[in-house]
Amino acid sequence: MAEKVTIATVARHARVSRQTVSNVLNAPHIVREETRQRVQEAISALGYRASQAARQMRTGRSRLIAVRIEPTRDGINGSVLDRFLHGLTETAEAAGYRTMLYTASDTEREITTYDDLLSAYDLDGFVLTGTDHGDPRTAWLADRGVAFVTFGRPWDDPAAHPWVDVDGAAGTAQATDHLLAHGHRRIGFLGWPAGSGVGDDRRSGWRAALRAAGVDPAGLDRETEDSIAEGERSMRDLLSGAEPPTAVVCASDSLALGALQAVRAAGVEAAVVGFDDTPVAAAIGLTSVSQPLGEAAARCVDLLTAVLDGHQQTPAPVLLQPSLVRRHTA
Amino acid sequence: MAEKVTIATVARHARVSRQTVSNVLNAPHIVREETRQRVQEAISALGYRASQAARQMRTGRSRLIAVRIEPTRDGINGSVLDRFLHGLTETAEAAGYRTMLYTASDTEREITTYDDLLSAYDLDGFVLTGTDHGDPRTAWLADRGVAFVTFGRPWDDPAAHPWVDVDGAAGTAQATDHLLAHGHRRIGFLGWPAGSGVGDDRRSGWRAALRAAGVDPAGLDRETEDSIAEGERSMRDLLSGAEPPTAVVCASDSLALGALQAVRAAGVEAAVVGFDDTPVAAAIGLTSVSQPLGEAAARCVDLLTAVLDGHQQTPAPVLLQPSLVRRHTA
DNA sequence: CTCGCCATCTTGAACGATCCAAATTGGATA
């Protein structure tokens, strides 16, 4: 068992003081080039790595960021999270940060967890996925001056805090335009009840695209809970109308899957587009709007480290464009 | 901004010494009950939380465990990971540990990352998901006496290190028995090429169940890469034989999905069972063998903390039973 | 020749917890 290599070991080996070694690591420009090299050689020869714990104790910073891992809300729409987490971890590593996970069954406990992570682990920042109107979590964090970024816009005030999001309206608009280009006119929309920022955003893109093409969207959309069964029911309802749509854009792959079943059951030809490009969409050949999750994660880290490393106090938000993945269903 | 609460603050407030506060936290039994309560009250009144960094520096332990987050190998079989991660994080929190993520593009870099995590962060242990024959990672960790558990058996030597696994053979056997009970006799199997521990295990369960029922499995199985397209091809092949199977058990949901397409294309009636119970299976109504991932994660943490907290040096491995989730396809 | 300045490097203290050894207390016993 080799003895522990500390900054003092390196210092002895390079025949300088501890502080000089520290300077080589944290402020290389104030060390003479020749000395710097000698120290660097000692560092790699000994395999020295600075103890985060000791560093943290002195500086109060941990180089750790935290993300919540959720209990897989919905089987079909889950698995979006692990792509995001991977991107987050990868980009964070490159920036010298590590990623810590936490769970929380409700918002209140999540705040308790923040408190714990901050005081016990000196966490540097948080990445939140999805925020609601008047989210108490962001208020709590902001009150205490804790650095955080959200993946998902703050729907109340766009300048409330740094955020990264995907332009859902652009996604549904793109899907609608694609269908229009293929000759469809009566294009329906299956979405969630009004009130959720994400849902309203996605609906608005569809509506705007139809209007731009001179089509009246009235009566062509339905509001429903996010599930396969509800998607099927709503689509049946749309198809049973006097002038049924020949295509439908959906706010999620779950709804799209339901819609697809309704279409097949009715024995009609109708194009279906989903949202999120989940594995399910890929598996069954469902055309779907794909979010650039890896990119979104990377930008979250960028914003967070910009704040943490003191480059910017309030970095500009990032709005990413989704892309349509065309498969068999449209 | 409230002043930082340290062990000294608590000590002053409860009118005892720092050491007494420390004892209340780490060895409560040696402190008089009355004193203990007074200290506990001070702790909660002040909202004190021990600094992990300081504790870690003194004890050399971080109460941190690491898991690798993979770049979603395969869309369809991914999303198994996030359920596992959630279970892991939740159970670890209950045991007083936190979960850290890391990425690695290959085995060599993964070992470099171990080294980094261990020396810079004093990581306490690792959870590895999936190991190969003669895995260099487990050897490296074992050489250095680092605590770790694998989710997945070591296929060479079952006693090499603590592990948790799901009994794949029992899963395919259960699926086969289910089909036998429904009158099927010629039950096929779609699996991966021989050589992978997991794949061979799953195949063996099917074979054993057939033999036990007096059916000769010869010629009823195919070896193929894990993809939808290959699954379809292999199933077509099976169906084109002289005595085509009336049902098929698959080593994954990807293969099952392909098989399902082949069955529909051929216009025959044949039951299909998948493996892993992915969201895709749930979405399309595919009967599938489900792994108890939350339970597996929890047991991984149990084994790891048993080692870390010194209760046991080499805790007994855990083999969990999967369950068949019946849906439309079988 | 002396002084000051700059660049470079060194020294002592501090972060907040735990460990170790020594000191104090209270009660029982002689």
Add this chain to the structure above:
DNA sequence: TATCCAATTTGGATCGTTCAAGATGGCGAG
């Protein structure tokens, strides 16, 4: 009342790093 033992409590050292301030040496200006 003095003594002893066990149960608690106390003070000092320590983990590895960074911060703040001090020391060194060379060089040009007055």
